[in-house]
Amino acid sequence: MAEQGGPADLSTKGAYVSGGKEFQRDTNYITTRITADGRDGYPVEPGRYRLVVARACPWANRAIIVRRLLGLEDVLSMGICGPTHDRRSWTFDLDPGGVDPVLGIERIQDAYFARFPGYERGITVPAIVDVPTGQVVTNDYPQITLDLSTQWKQFHRPGAPDLYPEHLRAEIDEVAHRVFTEVNNGVYRCGFAGSQRAYELAYQRLFTALDWLTERLTNQRYLVGDTITEADVRLFTTLARFDPVYHGHFKCNREKLTEMPVLWAYARDLFQTPGFGDTIDFDHIKKHYYVVHTDINPTQIVPSGPDLANWLDPHGRESLGGRPFGDGTPPGPPIPSEVVPAAHGPLGDASRR
Template identity: 70%
Template structure:
């Protein structure tokens, strides 16, 4: 995420490349074969990049194969902390700070500690923090461990189009809101903010006549767009000054994001309390008082969206995921 995988300051915002880019694959070519129960996903529900992996894991039914730890949305100078767990330790890894897994992999690593991270449980070492690749591999390399009825989130016949759509969304919107929010001069801010809304307008036109971004089922492209849109009104509109208009003021995008929110695997992973507290309390350079706003009201997320009229099948020939696993539920404080 931005706080652990980017560079702020007086220069233009620049997101760093993932330093640990090993892949967990079916053939184990990087030394990390897909193995049930061997790895642990560490995520923060506040982070859009980590939330992609949380959603993918749930949609694909990988809960038994890939355990998950959730860190506190508020970091300290040691970065991500397991203070939500008993005794302040991750119950599987036995560590207090995610940085311990980074240190186990590379002592004295000078870069930031970011989520999502996948850790090798036997050795305690970080395997990868490559947020762009993790979800693609969950969809394509972990197929032997997918649940029955799991959707194909990265169908081969649509990959070129998915990649093209995701590239534009990443540059202008996923990362663009950060470039606007952390801009330190008017020119950089205006360029980034303008690109954000040009992309939103493009998306609104595209989604006016089709239920999902690419094809007639949910794909990786929808997951990556959702994790930014669900944060737009609560944090990006005010905190990052992306305030030309609210998402709720665009009928198409507001209906689209509510459709996904109400789809099993999406909204049931979202913690609005974590999202708001992280951005407003951690980014002290932008919000020095640390005050977390009361709004916006959340009840609208559960209102009818009408997107079924566009057709499409969320899970293709598959089925929705089952109920959220005990212990992985979002607390009532974070739900509409």
């Protein structure tokens, strides 16, 4: 969800740290919604929209996971940007000719400008684009996943889990809010802190929240209730990036995830659940953070470590009970065009050493 500058700036270098200041995330997104009743002018329609993501981005990763768990691949296509971007926007450099085959554009910025000429806010992923007009509909990432669960229900696969059950929504919202402010965004407040004091405050808040999560998850398998919910999706994408990126690159180094037994087992449990680990591209994750954030990694050297094969170690969380998909079933394998290359996963990482 990196935010880029104006169209004249072609540099790959980004400025993410404001000297002497605490990191403040711009959360003013395009709040247009795609709904069953089309209240904002964009009704849910199979094949009409394209979800644009980058596997490197934790915020986009949430949408990838939810779309896959709900089985929406056949009704909502997905365009995948490469792991790095310039200051204008994410680019489709993974596609032949560097052009998205459905939208016919080289960068997601073009879809933003098609609806909002000269759009001055962050050109972010995930974003959903209206294919017939080529215009961005929304980049409001927290609402996107909730709407996939609630507004697209008619098109969920048979056996799709209920990730946002009505009777648990208040608790899910409460937990997800703390996860966002203290953990999802907390790692960025550490990494992009503009002063020692701002960093230390952010560091304390982050690990206080991780300790709270450890306590919460010690005797229950999932964050809310006995099944996977939206809250677990939101925490997982940060945990998956913790040791490869946040521990070193963002100085979140009180402990590695692998040194926090409860959270490490919880993260492995989800990683080994269909729909979670099979969306994680460690190669893209490391390239994005270490190459793009040149103000905190000016050499752009991408670390070789850490060892990632241990993501596949037994987690033992089954002993806590719980039913990952409730009364539903796991999703099938990813569609061929969306399979993460084996070399970018835990086993591929291990084979390189």
